[in-house]
Amino acid sequence: MKTAMRGVVGWLGGGGLLLLALLVVEVGPGVAGDSSFLDTVKAVDAPYDNRAVRQVQPTVQPTVLAREEYQGGSFLVLARKQAIERFRCSSCHTDKEVRVKDAFALTHGNVVIDHGREGSALACIDCHHPRDRDFLEDKKGSKIDYDHSYQLCGQCHFRQKRDWLGGAHGKRATYWAGERVVYNCTTCHNPHAPRFAKRFPATYAVPLN
């Protein structure tokens, strides 16, 4: 009887140990809180050649070279001018005053300005150049190209601009690899009413039962 018991205990003990050993071998690394793979990630600081990904095609939309540098040198932004209906503005806005009747309502009547806080909403002239209408003007009085409006927006929205330069605000166009092509401020935001309008979501999640 006693030997029998010893046998059982032996089997159980031996088997249990074997099981435990196999499981422990399996566990090994990856224990929570110990060391993170992020250490490996952060240790990689040699630049990655984004042109190594050969399937990347040039962006379809027109782009311009950004007049800023950040995050690995030069980059491209999506151009703006083509999207402006009546560009070039100087075809109407010459040195002479525009004297057509209802000219503003006919040409820019669709523009609703909803930019800036209540009580201190912006006026056209706060961004548009007072004389050379083919350009914008920043607070220092220098001309800003429509394709490079980020130079103007960034005066107030400097936090957003910093994030945009780094890649935490806005987005890249189509490719994560290849030459860096990012959306311009005006690609997503309507400069006259930059906040996104409320709307219904594109879809919904179905309840499962």
Add this chain to the structure above:
Amino acid sequence: MNLPYDDQEKQQEHHESVAAPGEKKCSRRAFLKNLSIGAAAASAALVTGCVPGADAATNEELRLRWQEFFKKNYQLMTEEEKAGTVTRLERLAALRDGLELQIGSEPPLPRVLYGYAFNITRCEGFMECVTACVKENNLDRKTNTQYIRIFEMEPGQLDPSTGDGQYFHEVPVDNKFYMGTQCFHCENPPCTKACPTRATWKEPDGIVVVDYDWCIGCRYCQAACPYYGRRFNWGRAEIPKEEITTRQHYLGNRLRPVGKMEKCTFCIQRTRKGKLPACVEACPTGSRVFGNLFDPNSEIRYVLKHKKVFRMKEELGTEPKFWYFID
């Protein structure tokens, strides 16, 4: 591809008449006859449901389907074998459904580890990402399978279980924020550890993939996932033929057979060609950041370095490669 539901109901009726013959008080012989008819019907249904070539129309299809049945796990295939199965799958799709597919088997890019960040300040809950994902990844339209969930969150709480994942009203609602979830492509994934057949694994570029043809459909990985990142093909997926995305990847958006696990693959068919995942491309607010963690100049590395980030259920040690951040 449509499920013949009427047919099923008819069969159900038929089955009832077989299963309850005792009420009619028939003779034992007639009863046994009924029984054998029932058994024959059932086994015929079983055969068409199970055997790979049972409803093949041509000899070529029959041959291809048996070859497909006995192929190896994708991880063990040589390059030729990968090319072979991809060609067979394309040919089968052409034979069966008249589809012209381009299925790829692009390998992982060297020195690339994908990472993803989600800006909970910026997301406004428009769910454009969800529709783009459904379209790109050929998700089942009948049961409305979605890899991405967006939760409308009350301020003061960060756990999606406190949010509403089924909202449908004008968004964004004032004083609420939106939080997206999907497969987080953990560096230490509990799902791949659970799989009994190694049908799911983490690729060298960090994407957790499923070999749909090697999966046995036990759903242990689904139970093991702490993020509800996996979906199962409970029935045959239904996608309108004209809406099928034809550029596919073996491990990505190719049409999944019934009874297999599927999941977000960071759009492997796109990302391995340098493109952004469909959700990132579709996002109208720029809340989604995707890139190479091994590129010190990438946007994702910028976010990790300069933003306050957190990951969901970090205490589990799963090391998701998906970070939430705040402007």
Add this chain to the structure above:
Amino acid sequence: MSTPPNRNVRTFVVDVFRWNLRGGVGFQLFRLLLLLCMGLGLYAYSLQARFGLSVTGMNDIVSWGFYISNFTFLVGVAAAAVMLILPAYVFHDPNFHRVVIIGEGVAVGALVMCLAFIAVDLGGPLQAWHLIPGIGIFNFPSSILAWDVLVLNGYLLLNGLVPAYILYSHYMGRKADERKYRPFVFLSIFWAFSIHMVTAFLYQGLPARPFWNNPLLGPRFLASAFAAGPALIALILAVIHSCTTYKIDRSVFNKLRLIIVISAIINLLMLFSEIFKEFYFPTHHSSSAIYLFFGMDGHSSLVPWIWTSVSVNLVATLVLAFNPGQNNPKVLLPACAFLFVAIWMEKGIGLIVPGLIPSPLGEVVDYLPTWVELSVTLGILALGVTVVSWLIRAALIIEQRYGG
């Protein structure tokens, strides 16, 4: 007991079939009923094979349902055979020696059902060959499901071969050589514990599911198994005792009652320990328990289920413990039956389904099995009963005619 005239393996198999095809009208009707159930199950499964698991009540949140619940419970029933093997082979209790073969038959039947439940729960029947070591790929040792497939099949082999060897020896008019089978008996004792621990680890190892991720799960599985399994065996022994000429000694029932009571009390203790942990200071991790015991977000389909189970379990355990009828089988046997059903309710659906609800993202849904799941389950249970009755019938005939 004389030298056997022309007996060999072939006649052994043929005889087993012959004995099982004969029998009285009642027995034949019983067989027919089982056959009908299996036919219904096969038919329901054929629908599932054609249309996929969409014909079941499962979905992406409740991804395991009735099949896996029954599987989990039946592993316990299989493991419980050890409660007969241990006294019979280790402590050489002569009365248990007479019934141990029945326990092993029950174990084989339960294992057949377990494997069948796993098979029908798969996405389709055909890719299962990927699970076979050698032919497919086995994710060993990291996947606990891989372990489970190994230990279940190993246990099936052990519990099939040892009794087969003993019965065959008796059939051939020999005495079974104890030195030959004893090591395997000891192995099977270890194995019985391991099948149930591994099955518990299947759930216990998932950090995604706090309801299961609990070190008490394995021990509780064993305790509940050693209560439910012997309860079932006691019922089967009672049926054999009253329906056949093979008489079971009273002492066997008394000892089984003791085993059941002790296990059931340990099981209840652990259950209360768990309930205390979940409800004294409920955390995020308690939401499954809250759903199970009180319902959540208007979903409460399991609340009556679990309270029925717990109260029946409590009453049956008390009846078995205090033995009000002084060993009256009319009191004890129903108590055994109720205990068995209560544990089935709690350890099957009551354990598996709430583990998956709410989903990891906090969504609550209810689960109800469909007629397909119920029919397939009925079919598999009928298959199990068939296997058990075949094995026991053959064993009893051999023991009575040749074994002595």
